Amino acid sequence: KAGVTQTPRYLIKTRGQQVTLSCSPISGHRSVSWYQQTPGQGLQFLFEYFSETQRNKGNFPGRFSGRQFSNSRSEMNVSTLELGDSALYLCASTTGYTEAFFGQGTRLTVV
Amino acid sequence: LAKTTQPISMDSYEGQEVNITCSHNNIATNDYITWYQQFPSQGPRFIIQGYKTKVTNEVASLFIPADRKSSTLSLPRVSLSDTAVYYCLVRDNAGNMLTFGGGTRLMVKP
Numbered sequence: 001k002a003g004v005t006q007t008p009r010y011l012i013k014t015r016g017q018q019v020t021l022s023c024s025p026i027s028g029h030r031s032v033s034w035y036q037q038t039p040g041q042g043l044q045f046l047f048e049y050f051s052e053t054q055r056n057k058g059n060f061p062g063r064f065s066g067r068q069f070s071n072s073r074s075e076m077n078v079s080t081l082e083l084g085d086s087a088l089y090l091c092a093s094t095t096g097y098t099e100a101f102f103g104q105g106t107r108l109t110v111v
Numbered sequence: 112l113a114k115t116t117q118p119i120s121m122d123s124y125e126g127q128e129v130n131i132t133c134s135h136n137n138i139a140t141n142d143y144i145t146w147y148q149q150f151p152s153q154g155p156r157f158i159i160q161g162y163k164t165k166v167t168n169e170v171a172s173l174f175i176p177a178d179r180k181s182s183t184l185s186l187p188r189v190s191l192s193d194t195a196v197y198y199c200l201v202r203d204n205a206g207n208m209l210t211f212g213g214g215t216r217l218m219v220k221p
Contacts (some may be wrong), residue, residue, distance in 0.1 A: 004154075033209060043155075043211040056208055057125060090154050099145050100200075102154030 002026065002104035004093050011111045018079040020105045025072050025093030031055075032074040033100065034066060037088040046089075049074055077109075086110045117203055117212040123219050129186045133199030136180050142202040144175060144182045149214070158197075159184065172192045186217075196220045210212045 005024040011021050025032050034046040045058040049068035056092070066076040078085055086109050091101035115135045123129045140142070143162050147155035159166060161182070163172040172185040186193060199212040 035211070042213050045209045045211070048209065058208055092154075099143075099157045099160045101157065102147075104154050 004091060004101050006089075006091050006106050008104035009104065010107050010109075013081050014111055015081055015083060017081050018077060019081060019108060020075055020077045021089055021091075021108070023074045023076075023091030023093075023103060025074070025091075026101055029093035029101075030072055030096055031088050031094045032068055032072065033092050033094075034068075034074070035039060035090045035092070037090055037105070038062075038086075045089070046076065081110045083110050086097060112138070115199060115203075115212040116208045117197075117199060117215045118125045118209040119213065120216040123189055123217065125190055125219060125221055126188050129189050129193075129217060129219075130179055130183050131186075131197050131215045131217070132183045133201075133208075134181045135199065135201045135203075135212075137203045144173070144179070145200045146171070146173065146182075147198045148193075149198065149202060155198060189217075189219045191219050191221065192195055193217060 007022045032051045033048040035043050037043045046060055047054055047066050048056040053062045063079045068074045088105045088107050090102055090105045092102045094100040117133045123203050145160040146158045148157045148158050159168055159173045160173045163174050163175050166173045174183040196214045196216050198214045203210050
């Protein structure tokens with residue numbers, strides 16, 4: 001069974017640009033959640049989707065958005081990038097009732 | 112917002128038992144407590160999950176008191192390869208948000 005796949009693995013963007021990250025969950029998993037990981041703030045919850053609906057949202061500005069498609073794949077978008085957005089962005093999938101499985105993450109560097 | 116706290120770091124020696132406690136005062140009533148292990152440049156890896164009392168699997172045990180305001184991950188007979196950062200994850204009962212603890216960096220020495 002394939003695991004959670006995140007693309008791209010690495011990304012370099014300049015300030016002011018926007019970026020879209022992709023997450024393909026494990027087959028059969030309907031819930032996808034996103035996290036930002038930085039050395040200073042640790043793992044912080046961004047949002048959670050279940051069956052194409054945003055179920056929860058963390059305390060991030062509106063520049064951070066996401067969506068989930070009918071096949072459960074999810075994307076997150078960050079607009080007007082800032083240097084502080086440099087982080088490892090992790091996606092996790094679950095059936096909704098079991099433990100979450102994480103992808104390898106996308107490392108975003110904003111220069 | 113719920114505060115989920117763990118010790119920042121712990122040291123141990125090979126063969127010892129390690130216990131890492133996570134405090135989660137505002138845990139949601141009906142959700143599980145989950146622990147993850149993370150190595151550098153990798154996503155967190157599931158270790159164990161529980162709702163109450165004690166859960167044991169092939170790699171760890173999880174102890175949860177009746178009030179569920181804390182949980183303790185127990186790693187029996189650690190080895191050098193258990194050197195990693197360990198996180199607890201809970202859902203808080205305020206905004207229903209998933210909240211990670213700050214992570215405990217475990218260093219296992221020979």
